Amino acid sequence: MPPDISFTPDNDLYKNRDTLFEDYTPDTIVGRDTELEQYHEALQPVINGERPSNIFLYGKTGVGKTAATKFLLDRLQRDADQYDVDLTVIYLNCEDLSKSYQIAVKLVNELRDPSDQISETGHPGYKVYEYLWDELDAVGGTILVVLDEVDNIGDDDSILYQIPRARSNEHITNAKVGIIGISNDLSFRDNLSAKVRSSLCEKAISFPPYDAPELQDVLQQRADTAFHDDALADDVLPLCAAYGAQDAGDARKALDLLREAGDIARAADADHVHDHHVEKARDKLEREEVMDGIADLAEHQQLTLYALATFEGDDETPVSSSTVYDRYQSLCHYIGSDPRSARRVRDFLKELADLSITARTPQNEGLSGGKYHDHDLKHDLETVVVAMADLVDYVGVHEGIEDVVRSSDEIVLSSDIDATLSPD
Numbered sequence: 001m002p003p004d005i006s007f008t009p010d011n012d013l014y015k016n017r018d019t020l021f022e023d024y025t026p027d028t029i030v031g032r033d034t035e036l037e038q039y040h041e042a043l044q045p046v047i048n049g050e051r052p053s054n055i056f057l058y059g060k061t062g063v064g065k066t067a068a069t070k071f072l073l074d075r076l077q078r079d080a081d082q083y084d085v086d087l088t089v090i091y092l093n094c095e096d097l098s099k100s101y102q103i104a105v106k107l108v109n110e111l112r113d114p115s116d117q118i119s120e121t122g123h124p125g126y127k128v129y130e131y132l133w134d135e136l137d138a139v140g141g142t143i144l145v146v147l148d149e150v151d152n153i154g155d156d157d158s159i160l161y162q163i164p165r166a167r168s169n170e171h172i173t174n175a176k177v178g179i180i181g182i183s184n185d186l187s188f189r190d191n192l193s194a195k196v197r198s199s200l201c202e203k204a205i206s207f208p209p210y211d212a213p214e215l216q217d218v219l220q221q222r223a224d225t226a227f228h229d230d231a232l233a234d235d236v237l238p239l240c241a242a243y244g245a246q247d248a249g250d251a252r253k254a255l256d257l258l259r260e261a262g263d264i265a266r267a268a269d270a271d272h273v274h275d276h277h278v279e280k281a282r283d284k285l286e287r288e289e290v291m292d293g294i295a296d297l298a299e300h301q302q303l304t305l306y307a308l309a310t311f312e313g314d315d316e317t318p319v320s321s322s323t324v325y326d327r328y329q330s331l332c333h334y335i336g337s338d339p340r341s342a343r344r345v346r347d348f349l350k351e352l353a354d355l356s357i358t359a360r361t362p363q364n365e366g367l368s369g370g371k372y373h374d375h376d377l378k379h380d381l382e383t384v385v386v387a388m389a390d391l392v393d394y395v396g397v398h399e400g401i402e403d404v405v406r407s408s409d410e411i412v413l414s415s416d417i418d419a420t421l422s423p424d
C-alpha cells in the first residue's frame with residue numbers, strides 16, 4: 001500500500017512566489033536611473049516621428065538590460081499610440097541564431113501572416129533580404145528590431161550592417177527601421193568590423209554591475225510582491241544583496257537566492273525567512289553551479305579533475321601540477337586513451353581554477369625548488385565526484401575516492417565498486 005500522501009496549500013510565507021521568476025516583468029525598474037535616462041534619450045527620436053537611432057546595450061549578465069528594454073519599449077508603445085506614431089516593435093532572442101540568414105528568415109516570418117511563412121532553409125541569401133525589405137516596407141512607420149544576445153550572430157554578411165543601411169541603399173523607402181542590440185559579451189563591440197560598429201552602436205549604453213544597495217532596492221521591490229509582510233527577517237535582503245554584489249552584481253542570481261531561501265524556510269515550516277536559510281540556499285545554489293560546470297567539462301579536463309580528486313580523497317592535497325599529471329596519465333592508461341601533454345594539463349588545471357572548481361596557489365621554492373602551482377578542490381569531494389559520476393563509472397573507481405563513492409547515496413555506478421584502481 002502506498003503511504004497516504006496528500007497536498008495542502010502552504011502560502012504562509014509567499015503571497016505571490018511567481019514574481020521571483022525570470023519571466024515576471026516588474027512594473028518599474030529600480031536602481032538603473034542613469035541608464036534609463038540615457039536609453040530614454042536614445043529612443044526620443046521615435047516619438048518625434050524621426051529616424052530611430054540604432055542602440056547598443058552592453059553589460060554583464062543579470063544587470064537589467066532586457067528588463068529595462070521591455071519596460072521602456074512598453075512605455076514607448078503606449079505613448080506612441082497617444083501621439084499617433086505608427087510603431088512596431090519586434091523582439092528576437094538570437095541565442096540559437098548564429099547566421100544573419102537565420103535572423104532575416106525569422107524577421108520575415110515575424111512580419112508575415114502565419115499562413116504565408118517561408119522555410120528556414122533553401123532560399124538564396126539575396127532573396128531572403130528582398131522578402132525582408134518588402135515586409136518592412138509593407139508594415140511601414142517606425143519599426144524597432146530588438147536583437148537580444150546579438151553577439152551570437154557571427155558572420156560577415158551581417159544583418160547588423162544590412163538593416164541600418166537598407167534605407168540609404170534604397171532597399172526600403174517607406175519604413176524607418178532601428179536596431180536595438182543587446183549583449184553581455186563585453187568584447188563583442190570591439191571585435192565588430194568598423195562599418196558594422198559605426199552603424200549598430202550609434203548610441204551605446206553601458207549597464208554596469210549592480211552594487212549592494214542597488215540590488216537591495218531590486219530585491220525589496222520584488223519581495224513586496226512575492227512575500228507577505230514581515231515574512232522576511234530584517235537581515236535577509238541585505239544578505240542576499242551582499243552576496244549578489246559579490247556574484248558580479250547579477251540581479252538574476254540575487255533573486256534566485258531569495259527564492260531558494262524562501263523555499264528552504266517553507267520546507268522547514270519556518271514562520272519567517274532567516275539569514276541561515278539564505279546561507280543554506282547559497283550553499284545549494286553554489287553546489288548546483290559547480291556541478292553544472294563540471295558536467296560541461298571536456299573528457300580530459302574531467303580526467304584531470306578526477307586525478308586531483310583522488311589526492312583529496314587521500315588527504316594529500318594540495319598537490320603540484322606534475323603530481324596531478326602523473327595520476328592523470330595513469331587514469332588515461334586505464335581507459336586506453338592517449339594522454340594530453342603536461343603543458344595542456346597545466347592549462348586544464350588553470351581553467352578549473354578559473355571556473356572556481358579548484359584552488360590554484362603559486363609556490364616559489366627559490367633556486368632549489370623553482371616556481372610551480374599547488375592545486376586543491378574548492379568544494380567537497382562528494383560534490384565533485386557526483387558531478388563526474390559518468391566518467392568515474394567509465395574509468396573505474398580509484399582507491400582515493402572509494403570511500404566517498406561507497407558512502408554516497410547520489411552515486412550510482414553500473415558496475416561493482418570492488419574493482420578499484422590502485423594508486424598509480
Ligand SMILES: Nc1ncnc2c1ncn2[C@@H]1O[C@H](COP(=O)(O)OP(=O)(O)OP(=O)(O)O)[C@@H](O)[C@H]1O
Binds near residue numbers: 062066
Ligand atoms: N532594475 C531592476 N529592477 C527590477 N528587476 C530587475 C532589475 N534588473 C534586473 N531585474 C531582474 O533580474 C533578472 C535579470 O535581468 P535581465 O534579464 O534584465 O538581465 P540582462 O542584463 O538582460 O541579463 P542577460 O545578459 O543575462 O540577458 C530579471 O528577472 C529581471 O526582471
